Amino acid sequence: DIQMTQSPSTLSASVGDRVTITCRASQSISTWLAWYQQKPGKAPKLLIFQASSLESGVPSRFSGSGSGTEFTLTISSLQPDDFATYYCQQYNTYANFGQGTKLEIK
Amino acid sequence: QLQLQESGPGLVKPSETLSLTCNVAGGAINSNSLYWGWIRQPPGKGLEWIGSISTSGGSFYNPSLKSRVIMSVDTANNQLSLKVNSMTAADTAVYYCARRSGWHNYFDYWGQGMLVTVSS
Numbered sequence: 001d002i003q004m005t006q007s008p009s010t011l012s013a014s015v016g017d018r019v020t021i022t023c024r025a026s027q028s029i030s031t032w033l034a035w036y037q038q039k040p041g042k043a044p045k046l047l048i049f050q051a052s053s054l055e056s057g058v059p060s061r062f063s064g065s066g067s068g069t070e071f072t073l074t075i076s077s078l079q080p081d082d083f084a085t086y087y088c089q090q091y092n093t094y095a096n097f098g099q100g101t102k103l104e105i106k
Numbered sequence: 107q108l109q110l111q112e113s114g115p116g117l118v119k120p121s122e123t124l125s126l127t128c129n130v131a132g133g134a135i136n137s138n139s140l141y142w143g144w145i146r147q148p149p150g151k152g153l154e155w156i157g158s159i160s161t162s163g164g165s166f167y168n169p170s171l172k173s174r175v176i177m178s179v180d181t182a183n184n185q186l187s188l189k190v191n192s193m194t195a196a197d198t199a200v201y202y203c204a205r206r207s208g209w210h211n212y213f214d215y216w217g218q219g220m221l222v223t224v225s226s
Contacts (some may be wrong), residue, residue, distance in 0.1 A: 031118075032210065034212035034213075036153075043204075043216035043217065043218055043219055044153065044202075044213075044216060044217075045203055045216075046207075046212065046213065046214045049144070049207065049210070049212050049214075050210075055214065087152065087153055089153070089212060091135070091210050091211040091212045094155065094166065094168060094211065095143075095155035095168075095211045095212070096155065097152055097153040097154070097155070098152070099152045100152045100153075106131075
């Protein structure tokens with residue numbers, strides 16, 4: 001079973017900040033990693049797949065990188081709509097999600 | 107625009123079987139995407155993949171749930187179904203159906219989710 005660990009669990013930031021969320025896999029998953037954004041009471045929204053490919057319609061301020069066991073999601077300039085919880089998900093073997101990172105307004 | 111909508115009982119008694127349906131609108135269930143999935147989220151917690159199923163009926167499940175889960179596809183009615191037996195309070199969650207993106211097990215379209223509470 002592949003475990004996914006995100007850090008930090010909570011992140012406080014301001015509009016305009018550049019923020020980075022890290023996701024680590026317990027074993028190599030190549031680039032089989034997706035990132036989602038979830039707002040309260042809503043379904044997750046796909047942002048990034050294959051570690052760095054931007055889903056259609058997602059703003060270019062979102063970017064992903066990494067391979068193997070360490071991955072990052074970066075938001076280059078935070079917008080008010082970006083305050084949400086973010087999850088990584090590996091799909092190298094079945095599917096497992098990280099525990100989530102809550103991005104809060106500072 | 108593809109739309110997914112879960113339906114079923116919002117309350118299930120312990121030891122009973124949960125039966126949920128996902129209605130797919132805005133596209134044929136067996137066009138483009140070969141697989142569909144179910145994911146759940148306990149209140150205030152993270153996401154857990156339950157399993158994925160192809161429109162030809164092939165399926166694979168989270169090993170931790172495999173013994174209690176059955177998924178099926180009804181292409182005539184554009185619907186998916188999920189059954190989870192021997193429900194306990196730990197199965198209380200929002201249950202989502204979602205479209206798997208092509209050949210890889212990540213999900214690009216999601217239903218709005220349905221809260222299922224297990225309680226006597």
